[in-house]
Amino acid sequence: MRTTTRTVAAAAAVAALALTLAACGGSDDTAGTGSDAVVVSTDATQKAATVLDTPFDKPDMILTDTHGAKYDLVKETAGRPTLLFFGYTHCPDVCPTTMSDIAIAKSKLSKAEQAALTVVFVSTDPERDTPSRLGAWLDAMDTSFVGLTGDFATIQAGARSLGIAVEKPVKEKDGSITVTHGAEVVAYSPKDDKAHALYMSGTTSQQFAADLPKIIQGRTP
Secondary structure, X not given: OOEEEEEXXXXXXXXXXXXXXXXXXXXXXXXXXXXXXXXXXXXXXXXXXXXXXXXXXXXXOEEEEOOOOEEEHHHHOOOOOEEEEEEOOOOOOHHHHXXXXXXXXXXXXXXXXXXXXXXXXXXXXXXOOOHHHHHHHHHOOOOOOEEEEOOHHHHHHHHHOOOOXXXXXXXXXXXOEEEEEEOOEEEEOOOOXXXXXXXXOOOOHHHHHHHHHHHHHOOOO
């Protein structure tokens, strides 16, 4: 079954930035057996992080984690350096690449830094991303990653509060599923629980590794 990825630009009024959308088509029972992708890369001459003039609050979302328990994002991550990403497990390229790069970068941190950092992945395809599937997918990258699924309206509202567009999955005539979602990683400071920076699609593991110690310390990367 063929899978495709398209990337387009979306205006984020909150951040006054152009954010990246990844529209990924996948079958109901495969997770990327081949793909055609348009990948948005970062400019190597610029810093990886986009520093926000107006910091983002954390989305007020209560969802279900990979153990089937309720997870209040604001309460569970209070006072902790946190990376937040919206994606889905059937994504053929952008989502697994992003999470893998974060996992690689995290592995280069000290044990204390690794323990301090929280990485949260919120599914944009909650009907297919059950807690068990989401847990297995994330565990293959890093067992400490937090996976959240649940009510789509709650997920969409949470993403939109950050200026990240997330659209309801669409079943195509050929049976494939197209899931359109923003591809940014939002970084929250432990000092004020606000996001002062975000990372666009194409940020490398080396770039994440360079910035994570600053994020963990509550510094602007």
